[in-house]
Amino acid sequence: MLDCAIIGGGPAGLTAGLYTTRGGLKNVTMFEMGMPGGQxxxxxxxxxxPGFFEHDKTGMDFMNTWQKQCFHFGLKHEMKKVERVSKTGEHFTVTLESGESVEAMTVVVCxxxxxxxxxFKGEDAFFGKGVSTCATCDGFFYKDKPVTVLGGGDTALEEALYLSNICSDVYVVHRRDTFRAAPPTIERIKKKSNIHLITDSVIEEAYGDAMGLAGVKIRNVKTDELTQMENTGLFVFVGHNVQNEVLKDENGAFICDVNDWGQVIVDLSMKTSVEGLYAAGDIRIEAPKQxxxxxxxxAVAALQVISTIQEQA
Ligand SMILES: Cc1cc2nc3c(=O)[nH]c(=O)nc-3n(C[C@H](O)[C@H](O)[C@H](O)COP(=O)(O)OP(=O)(O)OC[C@H]3O[C@@H](n4cnc5c(N)ncnc54)[C@H](O)[C@@H]3O)c2cc1C
Structure with missing residues (x-):
């Protein structure tokens, strides 16, 4: 029986692994279907x-040191995809895609x-090299420069407002002529002189070269007219797929409480509605996605796991 099964090996999972093992738990396994590191x-x-300020290092370089540190303290890694988590009596069963299953006293889903x-064309090629899905992460790279935002919902317009404080101009491209965002957000957008709304339009193509994104082509869906925007960063906000499949039972029902978007409801200790089950990182409600x-x-979830195991000993 594992003291703790951690599902997912991104920043949340690796940190949960570091804190549980360094906090004295002997039997902790992290199930990560690919290489650890996450998005x-x-x-x-x-x-x-904070503390990492090296311009020539990629996200991959950044996460490499995390793995070394986390595994040093005894965290075990199984490169396996988890299919499902279920609670049987006092403990959990973690079922793997391979059909095997593992028992655990506690589970942290990350x-x-x-x-x-x-x-659109070029989206994948320039993802992370000029095409972004996070204004907080990448907005500063376009300080005093123009950027283009794709989307018409609350997130797209909130992110456009954030970018308008950093960038010279923000061009919001939306395929309809009305926005789905909350009316107060739309009002705030309209008051910003450096936000320009380009409605009835889609991104036709993101283009560039080995150095990254050079510009975007915008197509008006009513007239088919193409406009080229040079030297712009492109921020895409068309929704999120919450990776919550492991929390569904055989009938497709969630084993713990989630909100309308499928984000896991947790308290400030990362506890879910099921005792012994924790959720951490981008999967949880109101995650800043950083x-x-x-x-x-x-770290917070791991400290709770340690107390839970202590109480049961
Ligand atoms: C291109 C890009 C740039 C970014 N830039 C920044 C930045 O500059 N600054 C910043 O703070 N944030 C940035 N982010 C956001 C940041 O990466 C995320 O907020 C963070 O990685 C979330 O961590 P997490 O551990 O919650 O989830 P993730 O990093 O998404 O990790 C989840 C892990 O779970 C694994 N997994 C999923 N399902 C299963 C399963 N069933 N079984 C086993 N494993 C599974 C996945 O393979 C993945 O490795 C960026 C994101 C992207 C995509």
Missing amino acids: ITQSSEIENY TGSTPKRAG VVSAAGDG
């Missing part, structure tokens, strides 16, 4: 993690939330 390994740079792609906060969540 940030797709980024060409990271500038907002499987993240993946930004959806809009599907490495620093995901790591913080992982």
Whole structure:
């Protein structure tokens, strides 16, 4: 029986592993279906993690040291995909895609939330190299420069407002002529002189070269007219896929409480509605979707796991 099963090996999962093992738990396994590191390994740079200020290092370089540190204290890693978590009596069963299953006293779910792609030409090629899904992460790279935002919901407009404080101009491209965002947000947008709304339009293509994104082509869906925008960063906000499948039972029902978007409801200790089950990082409600906060969540959950195990001993 594991003291703790950690599912997902991004910043939240690795930090939960570091804190549980360094806190004295002997039997902790992290299940990560790929290489540990999480989403940030797709980024060409990271500038907002305190203490790490090296411009020539990628997200992958940044996470490499995390793995070494976490495994040093005894965290075990199984490169396996988890299919499901279920609670049987006092403990949990973690069922793997391979059909095997593992018993655990506690579980920390850290499987993240993946930004959806809009599907235009060049989006994948320049993702993390000029095409971004996070204004907080990448807005500063475009200080005093123009940026383009794709999307018409609350997140897109909130992120456009954030960018308007940093960038010279923000061009918001939306396929309809009305916005789905809350009316007060739309009012705030309209008051910003450097936010320009480009409605009835889509991103046709993101183009560039080995150095990264050079510009975008915008197509008006009513007239088919193409406009080219040079030297712009592109921020895409078309929703998130919360990676919560492991928390569904055989009938597709969630084993713990989630909100309307499928984000796991936790308290300030990262406790879910099921005793012994924790959720940390981008999968939880109101996650700021930052490495620093995901790591913080992982630490908070791990400290709770240690107390839970102590109480049961
Ligand atoms: C291109 C890019 C740039 C970014 N830039 C920044 C930045 O500059 N600063 C910043 O703070 N944040 C940045 N972020 C956001 C940051 O990466 C995330 O907020 C952070 O990684 C969330 O950590 P997490 O551990 O919650 O989840 P994730 O990093 O998403 O990790 C989840 C892990 O769970 C694994 N997993 C999922 N399902 C299963 C399963 N069923 N079984 C086993 N494993 C599973 C996945 O393989 C993944 O490795 C960026 C993100 C991207 C994509």
